[in-house]
Amino acid sequence: MQEPRRDARPGIDPTTASVARMYDYYLHGKDNFQIDRDAADRVAQAMPEIGLLAQENRSFLRRSVRYMARQGIRQFLDIGSGLPTAGNTHEIAEEITPDARVVYVDSDPVVLAHGRALLATNDRTTVAQADMHRPREVLDHPETAKLIDFDEPVGVLMIAMIHFLTLDERAPVISTLRDALAPGSFLSATHVTTEDHSAHAVDQIEAVYATTPTPIYFRSRNEIAPFFEGFTPVDPGLVTIDQWNPESDQGDAPAEKVGTWLYGAVGRKD
Structure with a gap:
């Protein structure tokens, strides 16, 4: 069955929950409204470990950025980056x-707004307001063009983002990005899964x-x-995110692993 889409609304709307602000709340951030906290609390009823899971997802991001940087990647496109938090992509890459x-x-x-304030003095990092559902908007954005040279390898991050694509959107979005x-x-990405979880919990979330404005699809x-x-998947391939650690980066992982809600992988374009 075809999955419905809802387009993102322009402007800041404190009366509608935002995925970015909900994620900020999961990570104990302060850039969220009551509507976001209420929605996030309803998710937590079905997924009590959501706070730890968000931390583990950030750990996967950091490990994958380190991996790509060690492979020689010098430019990154972080799609669906969310609100700034500890261990941002540029901070990890610059290490x-x-x-x-x-x-x-x-x-x-x-x-x-928050990203521009944080990065105001960093001329190697910028923020673009664009929608991944329209990948050309991402690729052609003036802020992207300022820093990304698509004639050279790029590390693309879609952390906890591809599960917001419908099946009809998957091929055109991913192929447009890949072809560029x-x-x-x-490509580094994570996606929520139905496996080993009750249908009731999945339906509730x-x-x-x-x-x-951003429905989610468990798969x-x-x-x-x-x-x-x-x-081409980097070993160990597509696994739950607690198992993805090809360089044994033991210093960067939550104390408690809860990764069975998310699959993740890093793939290389040959």
Whole structure:
């Protein structure tokens, strides 16, 4: 059955829950409204470990950025970056590549405002307000063009984002992004899964996100794998995010692992 889409609303709307602000609340941030906290609390009823899961998802982001930087990636496109928090992509990349360039992309105007304030003095990092559902908007954005050279390899991050794409959107969005990338580029992404979880819990969470401009779609591992089509998976491939750690980065992981809600992978464009 075809999954419905709801387009993101322009402007800051404190009366409608925002995925970016909900995620900020999961990470104990302060850039959220009561409507976001209420929605996030309803998610927590079905997924009590959501706070730890958000931390583990950020840990996956950091490990994958380090991996890509060590493979020589010097420019990153972080799509659906959310609100700034500890261990941002540019901070991790700069640990390995001090002159790394990063473009953060998000459709939420709150992210744009906070990101610009944070990065005002960093000329190698910028923020673009664009919607991943319209990938050309992301790729052609003036802020993207300022820092990203698509003739050179790029590390694309879609952390906890591809589960907001419908099945009809998957191929055109991913193929447009992939076709724009030079060989040697990488895609890092995570996606919520139905596996080992009750249908009732999944339905409850999907119902909460259906009240936002960004519905979420839980899928099985076999349904998630096609999102990486055209990319060669880095070992260990598509696994629950607690298992993805090819360089044994033991210093960067939550104390308690709860990764069975999310699959993740990093793929290379050959």
